[in-house]
Amino acid sequence: MDAKALKIEAARAALGYVEDGMRLGIGTGSTAEEFVRLLAVRVEKGLKVIGVSTSERTEALCRELGVPMSTLDETPELDLTIDGADEIDPELSLIKGGGGALLREKIVAFASARMIVIADKSKVVKHLGAFALPIEVNRFGLKATMEEIRRESESLGLSGPLVLRIKDGHPFVTDGGHLIVDASFGRIPDTRALSRALHDVPGVVEHGLFIGLADLAIVAGSNGIETLHPVDAS
Numbered sequence: 538m539d540a541k542a543l544k545i546e547a548a549r550a551a552l553g554y555v556e557d558g559m560r561l562g563i564g565t566g567s568t569a570e571e572f573v574r575l576l577a578v579r580v581e582k583g584l585k586v587i588g589v590s591t592s593e594r595t596e597a598l599c600r601e602l603g604v605p606m607s608t609l610d611e612t613p614e615l616d617l618t619i620d621g622a623d624e625i626d627p628e629l630s631l632i633k634g635g636g637g638a639l640l641r642e643k644i645v646a647f648a649s650a651r652m653i654v655i656a657d658k659s660k661v662v663k664h665l666g667a668f669a670l671p672i673e674v675n676r677f678g679l680k681a682t683m684e685e686i687r688r689e690s691e692s693l694g695l696s697g698p699l700v701l702r703i704k705d706g707h708p709f710v711t712d713g714g715h716l717i718v719d720a721s722f723g724r725i726p727d728t729r730a731l732s733r734a735l736h737d738v739p740g741v742v743e744h745g746l747f748i749g750l751a752d753l754a755i756v757a758g759s760n761g762i763e764t765l766h767p768v769d770a771s
C-alpha cells in the first residue's frame with residue numbers, strides 16, 4: 538500500500554470514533570484531508586456533526602464537500618479533534634506544523650475533550666526531533682526572536698539550523714499572519730523543557746510540540762491498523 542492508501546485507512550478507522558451530534562475539531566494536512574473526504578460521505582448519508590477547522594485550507598475543503606461548519610467562537614467546546622502529525626512518540630507527544638497550521642491546531646486540540654491522531658506508520662518514532670520543529674513567530678523582530686530561540690535552545694544543549702520557512706520564493710505566512718521558523722535540533726530529550734523555553738521568547742507565538750494532548754493515535758502500516766495509547770514515561 539502506498540502512503541496515500543495508508544492515510545485513507547487511518548482516516549477511515551478514525552471515522553469509527555465519530556458519533557452523531559458531535560462537535561468535531563478537524564485537522565490540517567493530507568491525512569486530515571482524507572478524513573474530511575470520508576466524513577463528507579457520512580454527512581451526505583445523514584450523520585449530524587458540526588466541524589471547527591484548524592486552517593483556512595481545511596475550512597474550504599469542508600465547505601466544498603458539504604460538512605457543516607462552525608467557528609471556535611460559536612462552539613468553544615469540542616467533543617473530539619482528529620488531526621495528523623509529523624512525528625508521534627510513545628507518550629503520544631507530537632511534532633506538528635509541517636503544514637504551517639500548528640497554532641490553530643493547538644487551540645482546537647485544547648478546546649477538545651479528546652484528540653485522535655491519524656497517520657501512516659512512518660510518523661511513529663522513539664524520540665521526537667528528526668523532523669524539524671516548526672515554531673510560529675511574530676513578523677516583528679524576526680532576527681532578534683531567532684537569536685533568542687538559539688540562546689534558549691542552546692541552554693538546553695540543543696543546536697542546529699533555524700530556517701525561516703519559504704514558500705514559492707517568499708516567507709510562508711500562516712493563517713494568523715505569522716512566520717514559521719523550522720528548527721532542526723535533532724533528538725529532543727526533554728520536550729517539556731523545550732516547550733517552556735520557547736514560550737519564554739516573546740516573539741514566539743507557538744511551537745509545534747503537542748505534549749499531553751493526544752489521547753489515541755491510529756496508525757496505518759502494511760500490516761493494518763494499530764491503535765496506540767500514551768505510554769506513561771514518568
Ligand SMILES: O=C(CO)[C@H](O)[C@H](O)COP(=O)(O)O
Nearest residue numbers: 566567568621634635636638
Ligand atoms: O501539523 C500538520 C499541519 O500543520 C499536519 O497535521 C502534519 O504536517 C501532517 O501532515 P500530513 O498528514 O500531510 O503528513
